[in-house]
Structures are given as structure tokens and as C-alpha cells.
Amino acid sequence: MSIVSEKRASLGLGSGVLALLATLGIALAFYRFATGIASVSNLNQGYPWGFWIGFDVLTGIALAAGGFVVAGLMHMFGGEKYHPLVRPTILTAFLGYLLFIAALLVDLGRPWTIWHMTIMWHHESPMFEVGWCVMLYTTILFLEFLPVVFERFHWQRAFQVWRSVSPWIAIALLVLFAIALVQKPAWVIAIAAILVAFQLGVEFGIVHRNPRMPTMLMMAGIIFSTLHQSSLGTLFLIVPHKLNVIWYSPLLPVHFFVSAVAAGLAMVIVESTLSARLFGRRVELYLLKDVGSLLAWAILAYLALRGLDLVFRGVGMELLVINPQSIAFWAEVVIGLLIPLGILLTPEFATSGPWLFWSSILVIIGLFLNRLNVSVIGITSEYGRTYYPHWMEIAISAGIVSAGILVYIYICRNFPVYTHEGEPASGR
């Protein structure tokens, strides 16, 4: 009993700090809306994008990738055993996206016009793709999270409706996305045909119906997530003149996708470990070991991709001279890839909870460094502009993240996120 009460006390202190950070961040955000971006940030004409894009947008979205990675595992490899991980990762991904949208509103100059993207279409723009992925994938995540709410309030009828309607909503969103971004009707029709055929197969009992979650919903999540992670890389394809050759590659979208998969796996480990501690549950170590070995494979794949990419583009000397960019590159590779890979490939460590946890933390730090490198450190601006984040930029980001963690804890305490022995309310 004493251990439990101690945990409560330390959590109380932690929550207090988080609440303080959240309040400060939100207050600063209001200040920014009243006075303009310049009063809280060092963004300037040479560096229109800074810490907010590097951390809130690029890193935040990659860390929310756990949602689709686990969905993918479940879906493709029948990992029914991974089911305990599904709800928490969906919740993290959903909250992550909501936070990211909040952060984006701070970064956008005129956030009240954000709805313009829904009617002013421009299929050529990577930013348009990013915006649409955010809108539609957040909707999918919301739909995926709904059963938790239904279960909490015992809304069995709503669950039934959800189960029959949500796959069709998913199809509608996918087709709408295709119409907005693909100019050739033949492609749109082909995509729609495959999706509808699959769903009809489910409806008529040809394809197996997943009792917990419509498969189409998971497929839509995986497709939107894949597109979103890679589209963030596409954003930077337009700066061959500004982004350092170490990072600028035509394969940038693929880099972003593969590293997001690795970060998503790391997030699953970190999140399960932390929430187990926080809520006094047992860590699902038997599952996390598997996730750890997948993480090792993901790191290897990413290393091979980046390595070959550098070789084929003939980048060599740039990595050996000593300048901020090369140091940033090696920090990213050593901290985020080589050290965690070493840990995960050592048999004694790969099965130990704490080592898995810390190697995952390193992967996440490495991903943050990579995104910061691509969006800020690797960017050269002409005419002598420089940029360092203002403390208020960091405080606003920290406030948003703190608010998110508090909401996460609240939902986990009050909704059946971790009661995974249960089928959804009306599952049987």
C-alpha cells in the first residue's frame, strides 16, 4: 500500500509541473495571437520555419506513427497478441495529432483561415497533401478511438452503428483524398474499385470480418499514415538550394517514412513501459521484446537506406569535415541509430525492460535530431540570416506537450484504454 501511495504522491508532483508548463505555454500562445509571431519567436525572413516545424510538426507526427505501425502489425501479421498495445497507441496517435494541430495553429500566421484547404485545392503542393493527410488521418484516428468511448458508457447500439458505417466513411475519405490529389480519373476509379470490392467482400462474408475493428478502418489508417509521414519529407524536396547535401535526397519521403516506422516502434516501447509504471500494471515484456527486435530491423533498414543514399549521391567529404552540419549528422546517427542498435543486438540487453526502454528513448532523440537537422540546422539561408529558437518558442511547444500528457493520463484513468481482456462493449 505504501508503494502505491508513494507513486500517487510523485505523480501529483509530476502533474503539478506539467500543469504549470501547460499553463505557461497556453498563456504564451495567447500572447502570440495578440501580438504576432515575432514577439515570441526568432523566426525571420531567412528562416521562416524553425523549432515549431522541426519539433511540433515533424517530430510530433513521426512519434504518433506508433498508431499505424501497431495497426499494421495486427493487420498484416495477424498479431492478435499485440492487441494490448493497440488502444494506448491509437490514443497516443489521436492525441498526438490533436496536439500537433494545436501547435500548427500557433505556427500558422492566419490560423483562422486553415479551413481554406478544404475548398481551395492545389494538388501540386506538398503542403496541400500534408494538410489533407492531417485532416483525414485525424478523422480516422477519431473513428478508431470511438469504441473506447462506447465501451465506457455502454453504448452498444452506437457500437453496432459504428461497426457498419465507419468502413464506408473510411472509403469515402480515401476516395476524396484521391480526387483532391490525383488528377487522373482512371487512378481514382481504380483505387475506389479496390476499396469497395474489399468492403463488399467483408459485407458478403467472403473476406473475414474482424470483430474488434473494421479492417477497412485500419487500412485507411495505414494508407493515410504512410502518405503523411512521407509527405513531410516531400515538403523539403522543394529546397535543393537550401538544404545541406547530407540530407537533401530525392528519397527524402522514403527516409521520413522508414525513420517514422522505427520511431513508432520505439514509442510503443516507451509508452507501454511508462504507462505500466504510472498505472501500476505489469509491463507486457513478452510483447515488447518482439517490438524491440522489429525496432532493430527498422534501424538496420534505415541505416542501409541512408548509407546507400549517401554513397550513390557521392556524399563523403561533407561528413568528415568539422562543421555544425557534419557534427549534427553524426550526433543523429550515433545517438539515434548506432548506440540503440548496439543495445538491441546484444542478447542480454534485448530482453531487458530497462535497456529496451533506454534504447527506444535514444531512437526517439535521434529522430528529433534528424527532423531538426532537415528543417533548421541543414538549411542555409542567404544574406546572413541566422536562427536560434527563442525560449518562448520552446515554452509554447513544451506547454502543448504537457497539456497532452495530462489529457492522456486523464483518459487512461477514466476510460477503458488498458482493459484489454474485454472485447468492445457489444463484441459478443
Place this chain on the structure above:
Amino acid sequence: MAMKALLIDLPRCMGCRGCQVACKHEFKRPAEKTGFFGGPGYQNPADLSKDTWCLVTYNEVLVNGRFEWVFGKRQCMHCQVPGCISACPVKALEKLPSGPVVYHKEKCLGCRYCMLACPFVVPRFEFTSWNPYITKCTMCAHRQAVGEIPACAKACPTGAITFGDRDALIREARRRIATNPTKYVHQIYGLEEAGGTCVLHISSVPFDKIGYITRGVPSSPMVAHTEPAMKAIPVVMLGLAAILGLGYHLRTRLEHNRSAGRPPTQA
């Protein structure tokens, strides 16, 4: 309508900044508080800004063993296939058939992706406003619409700024270089940069010596670099839908057959 352009003949510029003043006047942009700064000294202000869309740059360049003032001009280059336009998610930027790249402020979200995309570092953002817009040169599209020439070209007293059809101006630039081959470097800046621009510059010294961005500006339009990835979207969607759908179906079938009779996932 033929695509219009500006030809900037830098050796004819005497650094009077008449174009700069005319531009401010035309668009009612306020003056800036400026001071001397290190480097190009007499240049004023130091950089393009939200209120300065046209800037005469002052460069001290070693010419034949002695330092001379050589002037440059910075403004929106009005690319033929502009990076800012392909970047903008809501089509707030538009290329008019007559040449100018114009901005529809009411559409703009303030995402600043156009600033990142611009190879010439031109669009400026009103960071100090609660309701900020992008600002930049419009090649006086509103004047062109009523048959006038851009304010900077109108103001220039030495004929350093010529307004006309782009093709005609390219011929004229080539003629000037050919008839005076020792006076000019044999390059038209803007002929091929970023896929070609509607502001063409000719100079007496190499362009990198007078602060023009030469290194890294691709000769292809900026959109050529994002296009392959954007074209891959339908392939990714179709491929994933097919692989995921088929993979799921085959796996569940297999499990179903294996557990003979028992529904597979309720085990």
C-alpha cells in the same frame, strides 16, 4: 498575350534608388528605420523586407585593381514556373499570363512554405502583425492592367530598367552583350535560373560578386523536384490498398483453414 519581363542593365545603374522610392510610393509602404551596417555600407536598407520589395544593392568589387561600387537589384524574379506557386497549398499565389506573380492575400494561411521554396529568398512575412500576410513585388500587375509600365521602370532615369516582351528583351540583352563584349559578362541572369524568370539581369561583373544567388539555384523549375513524389501518391494508395487487402484476406483464410471450422480470431 506575350509574357512581359523586365531587363535590368546593371552597368547603366548609378545607384540613385529612384526605383526603390517609386516602388514604396506606388504601394504606400512605410519607410524603415535604418542605419549603417557592416559590409555593403551605403546600401539602404540592408535587405528586402515586408515594406521594401525593390532594393538597389551596393557592392564594392575589385575591378581592374581598384575598388568600385557595382550596383545590383533585388526584387521578385517572377519565375516562369514559380516555386512559390507550386508550394502554396491554397493557390494564394498566381502566375498571370502576362508575367507577374501576384498574391491573393485573402486566401493565404500564413504557412510560409512559399518563403522556403523561393530560390531567390524573396517573399517576406509580416512577423510583427497579429494578422500577417506575405508581401512581395507584383511587377505592378495593376499598372500593367491599365497599360502602364511598372513603377520602377518608369522611375529609372538612366534606362537601366526596361519593360517589354520577354522574348524581345532576351534578344535585346544578347545584342547589348554582343555589341559590347568587354563591358558585360556573357550571362543573362534569369534566362535559365529556376526554369527561367521574367526579370533578366546583365552585369559587368560576375553575378556572385554582387550578391546574386548563383550557387545552388537549379536550372529546372522548383516544381520539378517535388513532382515525382507527388506523382507517386496514387501508386502508393493503389499499391497499399491492394497489398493490405489481399494480405489480410489470404492470412485470415489460411488461419481459418488451419483451425478447421473454428472462427479464426475468436480463438
